[in-house]
Amino acid sequence: MSEDPTLISHDPDTGLWLLSTPHTSYVLRVDETGAPRHVAWGPRLTPAEAGGLASPLPGPTDSFEGTTGVGEELPVDGGTRYGPPSLQVRYADGSRAFAWRPEHQRVHRPEPGTHDLELAFRDRVHPLRVVLHYRVREDSDVIERRVTVRNDGDTPVRLLRADSAAWTLPALPGYRLSHVTGRWSAESRLHREPLPHGETVLTSRRGSTSHHANPWVMLDDGDTTEDRGRVWSAALAWSGTWRVTAQHTHDGRAGFTGGAGHDGTALPLRPGEEFVSPVFSGLFSEGGFGGAGHAWHEHIRRHVLPHADETAPVLYNSWEATGFDVDEAGQKALAARAARLGVELYVLDDGWFGGRRSDRAGLGDWAPSPDRFPDGLGPLAAEVRRLGMRFGLWVEPEMVNPDSDLYRAHPDWVLHIPGRDRTELRNQLVLNLARPDVAEFTYGWLDRLVTEYRVDFLKWDMNRAFSEAGWPGEEDGHDLLWTRYTHHLYEVIDRLRARHPGLRVESCSGGGGRVDLGILARTDQVWTSDNTDAVDRITIQHGFGQIYPPRVMGAWVTDVPNQLTGRSVPLRFRFHVAMAGLLAVGGDLHTWSEREMEEATALVAEYKAVRHLVQRGTLHRLAGPGSEETTVVQYAAPDGGETVLLLWRCVPRHGAPRRPVRLRGLAPGARYRNTRTGALHHGAVLEGYGLDAELPSGDWASALVHLVREP
Numbered sequence: 001m002s003e004d005p006t007l008i009s010h011d012p013d014t015g016l017w018l019l020s021t022p023h024t025s026y027v028l029r030v031d032e033t034g035a036p037r038h039v040a041w042g043p044r045l046t047p048a049e050a051g052g053l054a055s056p057l058p059g060p061t062d063s064f065e066g067t068t069g070v071g072e073e074l075p076v077d078g079g080t081r082y083g084p085p086s087l088q089v090r091y092a093d094g095s096r097a098f099a100w101r102p103e104h105q106r107v108h109r110p111e112p113g114t115h116d117l118e119l120a121f122r123d124r125v126h127p128l129r130v131v132l133h134y135r136v137r138e139d140s141d142v143i144e145r146r147v148t149v150r151n152d153g154d155t156p157v158r159l160l161r162a163d164s165a166a167w168t169l170p171a172l173p174g175y176r177l178s179h180v181t182g183r184w185s186a187e188s189r190l191h192r193e194p195l196p197h198g199e200t201v202l203t204s205r206r207g208s209t210s211h212h213a214n215p216w217v218m219l220d221d222g223d224t225t226e227d228r229g230r231v232w233s234a235a236l237a238w239s240g241t242w243r244v245t246a247q248h249t250h251d252g253r254a255g256f257t258g259g260a261g262h263d264g265t266a267l268p269l270r271p272g273e274e275f276v277s278p279v280f281s282g283l284f285s286e287g288g289f290g291g292a293g294h295a296w297h298e299h300i301r302r303h304v305l306p307h308a309d310e311t312a313p314v315l316y317n318s319w320e321a322t323g324f325d326v327d328e329a330g331q332k333a334l335a336a337r338a339a340r341l342g343v344e345l346y347v348l349d350d351g352w353f354g355g356r357r358s359d360r361a362g363l364g365d366w367a368p369s370p371d372r373f374p375d376g377l378g379p380l381a382a383e384v385r386r387l388g389m390r391f392g393l394w395v396e397p398e399m400v401n402p403d404s405d406l407y408r409a410h411p412d413w414v415l416h417i418p419g420r421d422r423t424e425l426r427n428q429l430v431l432n433l434a435r436p437d438v439a440e441f442t443y444g445w446l447d448r449l450v451t452e453y454r455v456d457f458l459k460w461d462m463n464r465a466f467s468e469a470g471w472p473g474e475e476d477g478h479d480l481l482w483t484r485y486t487h488h489l490y491e492v493i494d495r496l497r498a499r500h501p502g503l504r505v506e507s508c509s510g511g512g513g514r515v516d517l518g519i520l521a522r523t524d525q526v527w528t529s530d531n532t533d534a535v536d537r538i539t540i541q542h543g544f545g546q547i548y549p550p551r552v553m554g555a556w557v558t559d560v561p562n563q564l565t566g567r568s569v570p571l572r573f574r575f576h577v578a579m580a581g582l583l584a585v586g587g588d589l590h591t592w593s594e595r596e597m598e599e600a601t602a603l604v605a606e607y608k609a610v611r612h613l614v615q616r617g618t619l620h621r622l623a624g625p626g627s628e629e630t631t632v633v634q635y636a637a638p639d640g641g642e643t644v645l646l647l648w649r650c651v652p653r654h655g656a657p658r659r660p661v662r663l664r665g666l667a668p669g670a671r672y673r674n675t676r677t678g679a680l681h682h683g684a685v686l687e688g689y690g691l692d693a694e695l696p697s698g699d700w701a702s703a704l705v706h707l708v709r710e711p
Contacts (some may be wrong), residue, residue, distance in 0.1 A: 007115040007136045008107050009047045017117065018050045019134055021141040024284045026134075027053060028073055035100040036073035036119060036132060038168040041232065042284055070247060070255040071168050073132060074147065076100075077161075084199055084245045086163035086257040087147070090266065091126055092155035099124040113138040127153035142299040144281045147259075150274035158266040158479075163243075163259030164280035169219055169232050175254045177246055178218035178233075178289070180543045185531040185564055187211045187512035188543030194222065195248045203243040205262040207430070207466030207485070211513045215242045216547045217256055224288055226621055227664075231285045231292040234258065235547055237304075237517035238278035240486035241265075260483060267483060268476040275483075278518055289546065294618055297549035301616070304520050306497070307504070308551060312525060312582045312615055313344035313390065314604055317459070320532075320558050321588035324358055326351035327372040332383050337589035339387035340597060342604040345457055346384045347392035352377065354404065360427045363399055364406030366445045377453045392457030393449070397442045398489070399428045399463060413438050415481070417470035425464040432471060433492075434484035443492045450500050459527070460493070462509040486518075493522045506554060512540075515548065525552045525582055532558040532586065533565040534577040535650055539625050541580055550635070551615045553581030557600070559588055569700040571596055573648065575603040576702035579614065580633055580646055583607045609675075610644040610706050613637060617644075620664040629656050630695065636665030640683075643672070645705040649695050660690025672707035681707065 009018040016039065019026040027039040027050050040053050069075025069083035077085040078097025090096050103120040110116055117134040129152055135144040145165035151157050169175070175195040179202055180188045202217065204210035215236035224231055236242055236258050244258035258280050261267065269275060283299075285292040301308040316338035322330060326348070335346050350356065352373065354365030368376045381391040400407045400414060402424065407414070414429040416422050422429055431438050449455060471477025497503055507519045508527035515526045526548075529540050537555065544553055555578035560568040578584065585600070592600070607614075617635035622645075625631050629649060636643040643665065666672070666683035673680050681691065686707075695701040 006107060006109070007138065008117050008134075009050075010105075010107070011047070011051060014051065016050060016053075017119075018045065018047055019117065019136050019143060020044060021136050021143065022139065023286075024141050024143075025050065026136075026143055030102055030119070033100065034102045034121070036121075038071050038073055040170070041168065041282070042170060042230070043286065068247060068249045068253070069166070069257075070249055070253045072166065074130070074163070074166055075257065083247055083249070084257060085161055086166045086259070087130065087149070088159070088161035089128065089149075090158045090160055092157065098128065098130070103129070122152075126157070127151070128157060137303065140299045140303060141285065141295050142281045142283045142303075144279045146279045147277045148274055149269065151269040151271055154271050156271065157269045159269055159275055160266050161259075161261070162267070162275055162277055163257045164236065164277040165234075165259075165282070166255060166257035167232065167234055167282050168255040169253070171253060172221040174222045175248055176220050176222040176224070178220070178546070179216070180214050180546070182211050182213075182512075184211050184510050184513070185529060186536070186540070187529050188214070188540045190543035190546060195219065195246060195254060197248045197250065200246045200248075201243060202246075203262055204241050207241060207469065207482070208462060208509055209239055209242070209514045209516045209519070210465070211509075211511065214547075215244055215258065215516055217244055217246060217258075218289070218292065218546070219246070219254060219256070220289075226290045226624070227288045229286075229288045231289060232282070233285075233292050233296070233547075234280055234282040235296070235517055236260075236278060236280045237521065238486065239489065239514055239516050239518045241482055260486075262482075265479045265482055267479055281517065290621060293546055293621075296547050297551075297619060300517070300520065300549055301551060304517055305524065305552065306522065307524055309616075310524075311611065312551065314342060314607065315345035315347055315392065315457070315582075315584045316341070316343040316589075317347045317349055317394075317556065317584060317586045319349035319394070320556075320563065320586045321590070322349075322351065324351035324356060328374075328380055331380050334589055335380075335384050335387055335389065337592075337597070338585065339389055341585060341589075341601050342608065343389055343585060345390045345392055346387075347394065347457060347459055348377075348380065349394040349459070350396075352393070359401075361401050361403035363396060363401040363428055364404040364431075366395070366449060381453045381455075390456035391453065392459060393453075393455050394459045394461060395446070395449075396461040396463060397446060397492070398431050398433055400431055401428050412472070415466060415469050416472065417468045418472050420468050420470075423467040425467070428464060430464065430466055432481060432485070433488045434471060434477075434481035436488075439488040439492055443495055446492070446496055447499060450496065450503060456502065457504045457506070459506045459508055460523070462514060464510070490518070490522060497522065512544070515544075520548075520552060525554050527554045528581070531564050532556045533562040533567055534569050534574045535567060536565065537577050538631055538648055541577075542621070542625050542631075545619060545621070550581045550619060554584060555579075555581040556584045556586035558586045559591070571599055572603065573700040573702045575600070575607070576646055576704055577648060579607045579610075579704065581614070583611070606704060610635075610704070613642065613644045618665055622661050622664070628659070629653060632661050632693075634663060634665070636663075640665060640667030640670065640709065642706070642708040644707070645691075645693065645703075647693055647695060647703045647705070649701045651699050652697070652701070658692070660692050662690040663687055667709060671710045673710055675706040675708055680710065683709075
């Protein structure tokens with residue numbers, strides 16, 4: 001294999017392709033049948049070393065076995081494959097299957113530091129083209145993959161399944177699967193468990209990413225820890241329905257495939273049309289789960305988020321203070337209290353528009369309520385800015401109440417099936433954003449709203465899943481709407497941000513129901529969960545941070561007893577938990593005592609002093625929830641110049657050992673001063689022996705420790 005100045009090398013004699021990242025290699029080949037096959041994914045190799053890799057094991061010859069698809073770059077339906085197909089097509093004559101015939105290959109650089117490989121194939125019988133796309137970058141170990149399927153014939157075909165990629169692992173003595181599950185207000189619960197033999201399916205059929213699973217997986221051999229061991233992982237950039245299938249075969253191999261869509265749909269592909277899948281990115285790391293997380297966080301900051309280098313402001317949100325009881329005078333009074341705390345962004349939540357007095361009416365009528373805001377939102381926005389804050393609004397553009405002027409005018413605009421009930425959840429229905437007229441209407445009112453009030457920030461919410469997902473009057477509407485809805489969602493946000501470059505957007509879906517790399521490519525942060533209980537949030541944030549960086553993790557300080565759990569914990573503990581991401585305040589500030597206001601003001605200032613580390617530093621999970629009495633996270637500057645620790649202990653156990661916390665990411669030979677106590681520490685001692693970070697006595701103890709390198 002010859003050397004190539006790009007990150008992509010090819011040996012025409014063996015058909016091997018070598019994709020290189022800073023620390024890893026990915027090797028595939030087009031075999032003698034014309035099919036693309038996986039060869040290796042792991043530590044970095046030179047072209048000569050890659051040429052010495054053994055070819056994949058041949059498939060079993062026993063007539064009862066066939067192949068599972070593990071070891072193929074994109075397992076297709078047909079032949080003797082009996083595993084989950086990544087590509088499944090039904091032609092106009094009712095036949096299925098795909099047989100690879102190579103067409104062309106292309107290597108190019110779409111932008112500096114980025115290298116792309118395209119491998120194009122056609123079916124041997126039908127005029128169907130499939131292109132496998134690979135992207136590697138000079139500054140990231142993440143490999144981005146997607147698939148294009150084009151119908152070059154004169155009759156329609158249907159895509160029953162068109163995954164973005166299939167990933168194959170090397171043979172290991174065992175496999176362990178890491179993923180998250182949950183529900184509304186209990187998202188991102190991390191699971192690490194042996195991968196069962198057979199197929200394990202993670203999916204959402206709800207129209208969005210969902211609270212119940214998230215489109216990422218990690219696999220290891222079962223011995224990997226936070227700091228050591230090999231991890232293979234992948235994350236899907238898609239905000240609609242999705243499916244990821246992990247497979248553990250009878251002969252001891254493992255792999256996974258994933259992409260947009262869920263079982264039961266058949267996407268029509270008319271003559272000349274093509275389907276472009278979302279990106280399904282993969283990452284190999286030898287640094288344990290922590291190392292994988294560091295690589296994902298850095299990649300997302302550099303190559304996914306539109307404004308990752310900005311410092312996210314401390315925000316205040318009015319929802320838990322007021323509910324639907326919103327008016328201009330009350331909001332101005334809240335804004336004054338928020339400004340005292342040092343808040344930088346004031347967000348007016350639900351209840352400001354139309355006839356919105358509860359969740360039963362008004363959704364869809366996006367004009368300020370004249371009885372509550374007689375002069376519109378202008379006076380409130382002006383007062384917020386006079387107080388030194390930016391102005392934000394809550395919106396739910398994809399939903400409508402049946403009791404609204406919009407629904408009375410356009411009852412056909414919602415997802416529905418003629419003759420079937422229109423199921424209401426939270427007293428609302430889903431607007432069919434797949435329709436071009438609905439998408440244009442949505443963009444139009446959002447653009448007018450942002451323009452008129454110079455809105456700086458939108459909290460974009462989605463508070464229910466799809467039901468009766470039909471599109472009457474549109475041929476194949478039921479199958480088309482699932483992908484077209486998500487594409488139109490993206491287009492509306494993209495157009496809005498292009499027209500208003502200063503606008504920042506938070507993705508919310510009843511909490512963490514729409515968190516994925518697709519929505520993060522066009523928003524700035526996400527609302528992690530509607531559950532603001534600080535104790536529950538420690539677990540939720542732990543699972544969230546396995547893939548997604550603290551820079552996008554919205555976290556509120558709210559009142560106690562907590563609205564969901566009834567639990568009461570100190571204000572200091574609530575702040576320290578919320579400081580692990582993007583700090584925000586959501587309590588009823590009118591009820592806060594002067595002492596609480598003073599304490600909160602000091603804590604906001606404390607966060608501002610270290611938020612550059614939280615938002616852009618390297619996250620180290622030194623002691624996770626459930627593993628120790630005290631949970632500890634650390635954020636280190638890339639150059640080792642400073643670091644901050646957050647420690648939380650819920651309930652002390654008498655006689656429990658107090659273990660020093662060993663830090664990570666410090667500069668060799670450096671000394672660090674504690675900015676609060678003035679104590680001086682040697683970095684070698686902190687890393688090798690640990691810091692005795694003494695917490696206050698009693699329940700709900702917490703601390704923030706900021707260490708700065710001495711000159």
